[in-house]
Amino acid sequence: MRKSKFDLISNIVIVIFCLFSLFPLYWLFTGSLKYSSDVVKIPPDWIPKAVTWSNYRKVFENYPAWNWIFNSVAITLLTCGGIVLVASGAGYALSKMKFPGKNLIFAYTIAALLVPMEIYILPLYREMVELGIKGKYISYILPNLAMPFGVYLLKNFYDSIPNEIMEAAQIDGCGRVKFFFWFGIPLSKPGIAALSILSAIRIWNNYLWQLLMADPDNRSFTLPVGVAKMFDATAGDMDYGLRFAASALTAIPLILVFFSFQKFFTGGVSAGAVKG
Amino acid sequence: MNKKFLESLKAYVFIGPFVILSGAFMIYPVFQGFIRSVYNSKWNRTVFVGLENYKKIFSSDVYLLSIKNSLLFVLVVVPLLIVFGIWIGGSIFDKKPLYVSSVRACLYIPVIASMVVMSIIWRFILDSQTGLVRYFAMVLGYDKAPNILADRTWTLVLLMIILFTMNIGQTVLLYVADMIGISRDLIEACRIDGGSRLDLFCYVLVPLTMPTTILTFITQTSAVLKVFVVIQLLTKGGPNYGTTTMMYLLYQDAFENRDTGTASAMGVLMFMISLILISMRFVAMSRERKEKGL
Numbered sequence: 001m002r003k004s005k006f007d008l009i010s011n012i013v014i015v016i017f018c019l020f021s022l023f024p025l026y027w028l029f030t031g032s033l034k035y036s037s038d039v040v041k042i043p044p045d046w047i048p049k050a051v052t053w054s055n056y057r058k059v060f061e062n063y064p065a066w067n068w069i070f071n072s073v074a075i076t077l078l079t080c081g082g083i084v085l086v087a088s089g090a091g092y093a094l095s096k097m098k099f100p101g102k103n104l105i106f107a108y109t110i111a112a113l114l115v116p117m118e119i120y121i122l123p124l125y126r127e128m129v130e131l132g133i134k135g136k137y138i139s140y141i142l143p144n145l146a147m148p149f150g151v152y153l154l155k156n157f158y159d160s161i162p163n164e165i166m167e168a169a170q171i172d173g174c175g176r177v178k179f180f181f182w183f184g185i186p187l188s189k190p191g192i193a194a195l196s197i198l199s200a201i202r203i204w205n206n207y208l209w210q211l212l213m214a215d216p217d218n219r220s221f222t223l224p225v226g227v228a229k230m231f232d233a234t235a236g237d238m239d240y241g242l243r244f245a246a247s248a249l250t251a252i253p254l255i256l257v258f259f260s261f262q263k264f265f266t267g268g269v270s271a272g273a274v275k276g
Numbered sequence: 277m278n279k280k281f282l283e284s285l286k287a288y289v290f291i292g293p294f295v296i297l298s299g300a301f302m303i304y305p306v307f308q309g310f311i312r313s314v315y316n317s318k319w320n321r322t323v324f325v326g327l328e329n330y331k332k333i334f335s336s337d338v339y340l341l342s343i344k345n346s347l348l349f350v351l352v353v354v355p356l357l358i359v360f361g362i363w364i365g366g367s368i369f370d371k372k373p374l375y376v377s378s379v380r381a382c383l384y385i386p387v388i389a390s391m392v393v394m395s396i397i398w399r400f401i402l403d404s405q406t407g408l409v410r411y412f413a414m415v416l417g418y419d420k421a422p423n424i425l426a427d428r429t430w431t432l433v434l435l436m437i438i439l440f441t442m443n444i445g446q447t448v449l450l451y452v453a454d455m456i457g458i459s460r461d462l463i464e465a466c467r468i469d470g471g472s473r474l475d476l477f478c479y480v481l482v483p484l485t486m487p488t489t490i491l492t493f494i495t496q497t498s499a500v501l502k503v504f505v506v507i508q509l510l511t512k513g514g515p516n517y518g519t520t521t522m523m524y525l526l527y528q529d530a531f532e533n534r535d536t537g538t539a540s541a542m543g544v545l546m547f548m549i550s551l552i553l554i555s556m557r558f559v560a561m562s563r564e565r566k567e568k569g570l
Contacts, residue, residue, distance in 0.1 A: 145293075240406065
């Protein structure tokens with residue numbers, strides 16, 4: 001493409017826009033390293049002058065932050081594992097197996113993509129109460145296991161495995177179930193990686209559901225719920241550094257995961273969404 | 277025949293967990309929502325009230341305002357996402373891979389950082405007593421920082437900006453993936469014919485990414501409608517119910533006012549909107565399939 005002014009200006013604006021979208025997080029992370037009195041200083045220190053870790057220490061000393069982290073990590077890992085298991089089975093069946101009702105279930109999967117949990121959150125909450133599991137780990141995990149997006153994403157990955165490979169394997173006496181374990185799972189690794197990251201982001205950040213399932217005991221909170229509650233409870237306090245640090249703590253784990261696995265992530269999002 | 281039966285049986289074992297879990301924790305609650313929406317269960321008594329809950333929604337100013345706000349968010353934010361998605365995607369997709377992935381990462385990080393964290397940061401920044409907004413007010417020559425969250429119009433604008441920044445990453449990701457897949461020949465042909473960047477947008481990028489645009493419209497409408505966290509943590513629906521949305525009132529009725537009938541009716545209304553989006557998706561998919569000649 002010939003160098004054009006329009007393109008140049010566009011890209012300059014885009015870079016500025018990127019910085020704008022990162023700014024709130026930059027402000028959060030630097031704020032979490034400042035002393036509370038420096039946080040509210042005007043004019044602000046754009047780069048922290050006196051750096052301190054005391055805010056983070058205080059979060060762990062004054063709040064059961066380790067419990068919150070443990071809850072969030074455990075719920076996220078268990079749910080993601082379950083999602084991947086459920087979705088790879090279903091995706092494989094929809095892609096490579098023949099059975100009555102296949103088209104109907106596929107259509108249902110597409111439809112379910114557009115029915116967010118928020119819509120039926122009240123009856124779902126009542127269901128958890130009636131089952132007597134509200135507040136237990138299982139209540140955080142169970143309703144999230146059947147993830148239509150995951151099924152759709154992995155079906156697309158299995159679709160990209162040529163049927164010829166499977167037929168050749170079949171001639172050699174490898175059935176469809178065996179094929180799934182020997183070839184299906186290894187060949188869909190990028191899809192499984194992408195689904196793991198995407199669902200981890202979704203589950204870790206599923207604040208509304210975690211808020212509803214939370215017990216009154218503050219040690220049972222997940223990290224986002226704990227931080228949001230703490231934020232409301234300390235609204236009038238002067239300890240800004242502490243609140244900055246707690247919020248930063250919520251964001252850091254996923255940002256690290258994202259940067260470690262970015263390759264899988266972008267591939268997965270586009271593969272899942274673009275191929276109709 | 278027997279073999280075929282065995283084959284189906286194996287397939288059902290594979291797909292069974294998804295169907296059962298989805299039935300128990302999605303279809304069943306949706307169905308329950310329909311039933312609860314015709315009952316009134318205030319004061320520990322459950323009374324059949326017919327369409328009374330729906331009438332309440334459509335005759336109360338607060339509920340009507342929440343529907344209006346939800347639609348306003350969709351009508352402003354979704355088109356902006358599409359226009360900016362195409363513009364940003366089209367401006368970066370043919371640059372160096374490192375640049376492309378950096379821009380994508382920058383725009384996607386707010387999504388990963390979560391609505392909870394983003395809402396909290398914005399509350400820090402906008403606090404008229406202690407926030408950064410005081411500095412910007414000073415730079416612009418005001419002696420006092422405005423209390424943005426006390427003014428309905430500004431709060432609405434702010435929420436739209438936040439919704440936009442929270443969803444643009446996903447949109448750009450999809451457009452870039454789609455545009456990278458466009459045949460080089462077409463782009464080259466546009467260049468040889470002396471087309472400018474603008475021509476490339478008008479004649480190549482916009483028409484060829486139409487399926488992505490339709491998909492974005494559908495999924496982002498659904499995403500914007502269900503927004504809850506940012507309103508709960510940033511405005512609590514205020515000032516004076518000015519920024520309530522359907523989802524926020526649903527939550528309020530369900531878990532704070534204990535008015536489960538009205539909350540369920542609101543859920544059913546939102547489900548109806550989902551049904552419209554779903555049928556649009558099916559129409560779009562079958563049209564695409566026809567074009568591909570399948």
